[in-house]
Amino acid sequence: MKSLLPVLTVVGAILLLWVLAVVPMNMHLTADQAQRDGLVVSPETPAARQEYSGLGLTLRNPKLIAATFVQERPRLPSPHQVAVEMWNTIVLKNITSKRSLVYHGWVTLSATLLGFGIGTSLGILLAVGIVYNRAMDMSVMPWAIASQTIPILALAPMIIVMLGSIGIQGLFPKAIISAYLSFFPVVVGMVKGLRSPDGMQLDLLRTYHASPSQGFWKLRLPASVPYLFASLKIGISASLVGAIVAELPTGARAGFGARMLVGDQYGQPLVTWAALFAAAITAAALVGLFSLLERLTLRRMGMVQA
């Protein structure tokens, strides 16, 4: 709780910078608009105004400052415009409407969760295989580590088209990309976790004459839980990014990525910004959910003090 005030201060500072940036960013637009509405703007022609920077123009036309915050198609929307747009598309719209962000969010979220489930399950299985089989460890582990340094996301458009041409469309291709992105962090994290019990603990189990499967269920698996949660938090945000990017190159009609693209192509910056913030909130909620689960689980397992 003691970091609440500092966090609020930093968030406040970011918002303040944003609000201040709105004025020069939108000044040219606003000046053009004001001139069409018959106001006196200095300098008088749009060509002459291009000579000035946004800041310079602001200093010459201070009376237009208020108008920069309410442009219909701003270069940089003000925070309240984004908030209003989000309120309109999340709360006021019927959630089955094609313009509701809840609808688009669910399209992206369902692909994210399906892919995350697949990727995490396969990742855990592979990690168990790696820990118990030395050949597998030596063959696969270097590739799993190396794959984290390559931009896997570049594969997204191709996977979509590849699966599309053999007749798989919609949710599943996006889920594959999400699965792929969450897979490797989980493998690497779980291998580390399953190996975290030290020699002393393993020896203790041996003195108890524990079988290998007992050793797995009673020592290795519980010991890996903190590592698993750390990987899950990385994996879920990677999955969401994967699902969003997967919607971009194919002209998907629904989802956060599709909304960003629509806003971009039809000159509706508010749509893009609202989708962006909704995606950010979704990502934050997912990571927050896993942090909560982590705290509850670890407390229940007695791994952290309550």
Added chain:
Amino acid sequence: MIWAGIIGALGIWAAGWFINTRLANGPQLQTRFVQILVPVIFGVTLILIWEWLVRMLGVSAVILPPPSAIAARLAQELPTVRFVSTLSVDFGGSKLWADFEQTVIKGATTGYIIGGIAAFGVAILADRSEFFTRGILPVGGFMAALPIVGTAPIFVKWLGSDWESKAAVVGVMVFFPILVNTVAGLRDTTVMQRDLMRTYGAGYWPTLFKLRLPAAMPFIFNGLKIATTLALIGAIVAEFFGSPTVGMGFRISTSVGQLALDMVWAEIVIAAIAGSSLYGLMAWIEGRVTFWHPSQRK
């Protein structure tokens, strides 16, 4: 044909697996040669199975081209190296080189450097105040988990479709991981160490340069290494939103549209090599700078 294909693939798999199992449980296990050989055999096995299945099952090249076709495309599009009287490299006709230059050198590297310097500067400033540090750590960690790559259309609109907008996206993407790691690293000295500096009469700046920055280096390099992958992702994905007619992201999206998948795979090979090289470069510099750290000791 289908059965021959599947049985053949299983045969290749079994052969590769047999060799690896023998090597992994053999007497030379600890030698460096075997440690490198085993993953290489695994990779080669996968590529052979891929080639075999694509040929035997007659998979169309617009779904999955065989590795040999990808290699041929790579060889064709790479800069040609000629040796007449002196060694000369012809970059002119190479699409892959032009894309690499546009995306990796202009977009990703510029953005990486700008974002890194900005993050480092903000971290040093914030570090002067305990209050800001406590605020920046959670907010930065939170921002680092967000899908920042979605800001690409906005930056393309502001800065045009050339590499400047890509560098901006990359800069924002790498900013938060580097910031959080630097701030966390600067806090990583013990009271005992700081007290020692005080007994030497060292002020803020000597303490920063002689104790706290060196102590923060492992954290800073951790952030820098995470950021290399992010930089490439940002530069490539931002090109999906609009780019000049050159660049890796542009080539990937247009080649997918033309069903020229061998070109797409060639770009992905280049992206993978670029990603691992950037990461390797950072890891190498880290080894030079933080040679004293326990994790670097051989």
